Amino acid sequence: MSSGQHSKEERPSWVPEGAGSEFTTTVKGGVSEKSGVFVKKRRRLPLPPPDELAKQVLSGDRAALSRAITLIESNSPAHRPAAREILNYLTPHSGKARRVGISGVPGAGKSTFIEALGNYLCDAGHRVAVLAVDPSSSISGGSILGDKTRMETLCRRENCFIRPSPSGGALGGVTRKTRETILTCEAAGYDILLIETVGVGQSEIAVRSMVDCFLLLQIAGAGDELQGMKKGIFEIADIIVVNKADGDNLMRAEATRAEFERVVRYLSPSTEGWTPPVLTASAIERKGIEEFWSAVLRYFEHVEKTGLLVERRAMQALEWWKALVEQELLQRFLERADVARKADELADKVRNGTLAPSLAAEELLELIQAP
Ligand SMILES: Nc1nc2c(ncn2[C@@H]2O[C@H](COP(=O)(O)OP(=O)(O)OP(=O)(O)O)[C@@H](O)[C@H]2O)c(=O)[nH]1
């Protein structure tokens, strides 16, 4: 330092305060004084105005995309206006990606499969965004941790963007955020969206309602009950893959595949005129990935040709809109002080059997008329 004195920021801890040029060492940005290893100095830039941030997202800036999603995911009412403005700006640029949902029981290999598929698609020149819907992860944090290790090579790819589950509570909230994140990623130029969800009921149905193509990842011999052999889950699948078809498991996986193939013939298909193909794969050995993707492409050919894709997306948008209105109406109503008070009072009566639930409902709903 020419002035001979260290500024506060540049003074290493072992240099006495106010020391002069006899101590020639200074700390430069980017070097961690403690560990001696290079660390990126992270200076949080102030958030640009929404339209500016939206423009940066459109230009494909990944850091801007992350910040926009964080804003959209925020539960703070203070962030809502900016988030809304960004979405308004970006929505006309969305809708061009292929949206693929990937579901399966915990441990079926979804993240490993996405790692293999994502790399395959990036190699083919696609831009891939990976999102997760898992309401449980906000409690356990488990799946975020898992995804980071399972998608080790994928997360380093230039043309891939991975976003773990949004934190924050109930499935409804998580899916709202995921839908908006889908639009944001599409505006940023990602042409393939892979949305992982753990196969436990509700979240699968939610993901089905936001994707074009739904993959059910199965494993051999996990038991019918566990894998949801109950028709329901098979009936929302467009493609079924029996994973872990490797090593000693190869024969069993093939037997399971054949069995599932028989089963799907008797079920009503998720997509009109399309019988879900049943395939095998080994995510870990990266086998069956190409075959899976050709099935996805055949599927898209079918839904594009028949107009089912446009129809389904229109339905999904409409249902989403309805759900949002219902949710918001309910929230605004129940938040009113007079309604909350009355609701407590009526709930007591319903609980102890002095008032019929239907009458109590009617009584509460009368308050809708009130200002
Ligand atoms: N043999 C074999 N093991 C696999 C394969 N795919 C995944 N696994 C293993 O199965 C375990 C679970 O894999 P994940 O990819 O985390 O599974 P997941 O379905 O994402 O799990 P959750 O996110 O916890 O629901 C890991 O130990 C993987 O290494 C495969 O094709 N063959």
Ligand SMILES: [Mg+2]
């Ligand atoms: Mg996973």
